[in-house]
Amino acid sequence: MNALPDTPSAATAAAPTAPATVLVVGGGIGGLATALAVSRAGHRAVVLERAPEFAEIGAGIQIAPNGILALERLGLGDAVRAAGVHMAELRFMDGVTGEHVTSLTLTDRYRRRFGNPYVVVHRAELHGLLLRACLADPRIDLRAATAVTGYRQDGHGAAALLGGGGTVAGDVLIGADGIHSAVRAQLVGDGGPRISGITVYRAIVPMERVPEELRLPASVTWWAGPHCHFVHYPIAGGAFLNLAASRDNGATEALAGVAVDGELVHAQLAGLTAPAARRLLALGEEWRSWVLVDRDPVDGWTDGRVALLGDAAHPMLHYAAQGACQALEDAVLLGELMVQSTELPDVLERFAAERRARTAAIQRASRESIRLWHPAGEAAAARNKLLGGLSEDELHEHVAWMHGVKTFSSTDRHNYDGEPWA
Numbered sequence: 001m002n003a004l005p006d007t008p009s010a011a012t013a014a015a016p017t018a019p020a021t022v023l024v025v026g027g028g029i030g031g032l033a034t035a036l037a038v039s040r041a042g043h044r045a046v047v048l049e050r051a052p053e054f055a056e057i058g059a060g061i062q063i064a065p066n067g068i069l070a071l072e073r074l075g076l077g078d079a080v081r082a083a084g085v086h087m088a089e090l091r092f093m094d095g096v097t098g099e100h101v102t103s104l105t106l107t108d109r110y111r112r113r114f115g116n117p118y119v120v121v122h123r124a125e126l127h128g129l130l131l132r133a134c135l136a137d138p139r140i141d142l143r144a145a146t147a148v149t150g151y152r153q154d155g156h157g158a159a160a161l162l163g164g165g166g167t168v169a170g171d172v173l174i175g176a177d178g179i180h181s182a183v184r185a186q187l188v189g190d191g192g193p194r195i196s197g198i199t200v201y202r203a204i205v206p207m208e209r210v211p212e213e214l215r216l217p218a219s220v221t222w223w224a225g226p227h228c229h230f231v232h233y234p235i236a237g238g239a240f241l242n243l244a245a246s247r248d249n250g251a252t253e254a255l256a257g258v259a260v261d262g263e264l265v266h267a268q269l270a271g272l273t274a275p276a277a278r279r280l281l282a283l284g285e286e287w288r289s290w291v292l293v294d295r296d297p298v299d300g301w302t303d304g305r306v307a308l309l310g311d312a313a314h315p316m317l318h319y320a321a322q323g324a325c326q327a328l329e330d331a332v333l334l335g336e337l338m339v340q341s342t343e344l345p346d347v348l349e350r351f352a353a354e355r356r357a358r359t360a361a362i363q364r365a366s367r368e369s370i371r372l373w374h375p376a377g378e379a380a381a382a383r384n385k386l387l388g389g390l391s392e393d394e395l396h397e398h399v400a401w402m403h404g405v406k407t408f409s410s411t412d413r414h415n416y417d418g419e420p421w422a
Contacts, residue, residue: 018273019043019139020344021170023160025148026177027054029123030310030327032130034176036074036334039139046170047140048160050147050177056127057257059202060235060242062087063126064403065116067325070332077116079129084119085234088218094384095223095230098274100311100385103219104395113396114404120220120242122235126324143168148177151184151306158187172305172344174334175325179293182314184371187303193293196317197250198370200292201265203284205241207234214280215241224383225271226376232280243284248374251291260289271376292317294367297360301352309334313352314359317366319373322402326359329408357410363404 020043024031027049035045063071063084071080089103104110106118134140151173175183207215215223220233227248234246235242247268265287272278294315301308310327333354334387337347375383390398 015406020172020338020342021046022338023048023158023168023170023173024268025160025173025175025183026181026312027051027088027144027308028056028176028178029130029324030312030331031129031174031176032127032134033070033074033328033331034174034309034334035134035140035142036076036130036137037331038338039137040074041140041335041338043338045140046168047134048146048148048168049142049144049369051218052145054127054131054142054144056124056278059123059204059244059301060120060233061123061126061324062233063119063121063149064321065111065114065118065323066403066405066408067322067328068116068119069405070325070328070408072116073332073336074130074133076129076133080121080126081117082120083125083129084117084121085238086117086119086218087220087233089220090118091216091219091221092387093221093223093274094273094276094380095225095228095274095277096380098276099384100382102390102395104399105392109392110396114400118403120233120235122193122240122242123324125236144211145336149182151175151183153303153305167178172348173308174307174309175312176309177312179295179311179315181279181308184308184312187306187308188296188298188300190295193254195252195254196292196294196367197252198215198246198248198292199251199255200244200246200290200315200318201260201284201287201292202245202270202290203243203287203340204235205243205283205285207239209283210241211279214276222373223272224279224373224375224380225269225273226380227374228271229373230269230277238290242284243280245281245284246373248370249251253291254293255289255291258289260287262287275372294363297356297363299356301356302339302345302348305348307348307352314363316359316363318409319369320362320366320402322362322366326338326362329405330355330359333408354409354411358408359410 024047038045092101092200148160159167159169202347223230309330
């Protein structure tokens with residue numbers, strides 16, 4: 001392969017301690033976090049974003065203590081704690097009977113054990129925090145309207161191939177370009193994502209329109225029903241209530257952000273008969289729908305000087321509320337490893353090796369959680385009995401392997417205050 005044009009790696013080869021140039025494909029949460037981590041490690045980041053501007057769409061996002069720990073290491077811990085609504089519980093309700101089955105408390109004992117609160121923010125708020133930090137960093141170059149279609153590399157560097165022709169060259173390239181990643185298409189070549197058969201409907205309601213007795217200002221609340229469930233929680237400092245209703249309807253076509261009539265949403269969630277759940281669903285307007293997709297875990301995240309990160313590497317269903325947290329963990333660990341070594345291909349391989357098992361376990365847990373949300377009849381009653389019988393400590397132990405980590409490496413088998421996980 002011919003040497004890449006205008007690559008900065010010649011200087012790096014002559015002076016191994018010189019800062020590297022890291023190309024980051026994708027300017028979402030994972031991509032911006034990667035740029036910050038790379039910069040904090042003393043390197044230069046060039047972020048290539050397909051969209052005409054750096055922005056984030058979507059609604060609420062939950063950030064568990066492990067995500068806040070990652071943001072702390074990026075210098076944004078105080079900012080996200082100030083921007084987020086601090087939750088007191090994850091509240092599990094039977095959406096048919098209206099029974100309060102259990103709550104996983106998120107207050108003093110939880111925060112002491114896991115070192116941080118559990119917060120919810122609007123996705124654009126978190127993206128905005130990361131974007132402002134990147135804009136303030138002279139080592140980060142943000143380039144919008146720059147669509148990347150693939151990559152090439154040689155022994156000295158890697159280059160992003162642009163949709164309009166031309167290249168952008170650097171020392172390594174990180175594909176953080178989401179579930180439909182062009183970098184993954186070349187690196188893994190596993191086709192399109194897996195369609196889950198589940199459709200989620202989302203809407204945002206001004207809190208002033210929510211009856212006071214239904215507001216639950218410090219709760220993430222799940223209403224579980226037959227083949228469906230409904231989640232709601234406050235965002236934007238409590239100014240809005242985020243609604244997300246899921247239906248296992250056998251959908252076969254991937255859709256994203258498609259407007260849908262409220263009557264259809266109500267019909268799809270007809271199995272939720274609890275009066276409070278119905279009242280909350282009735283508040284939703286301007287619903288939009290997504291068909292959920294993910295991928296099976298894979299071992300091959302790297303190709304020489306190219307690696308995948310976040311949803312490009314390990315896309316997961318949102319039921320464990322860990323997608324953004326895992327992308328943040330990825331970014332921080334990559335930055336830490338880049339401080340320790342200048343052998344960049346080795347750094348990328350070590351990064352993937354240390355993240356594979358943890359992210360794969362969370363991908364699997366996210367899929368398996370559907371069995372918790374969607375049973376009916378006797379199976380739902382058995383679930384309620386099981387969950388209702390767990391103590392506060394037992395519930396905390398159940399999430400400790402996700403929420404309570406102290407490092408972000410799969411190879412550190414005792415990095416939280418619980419039993420080792422497989």
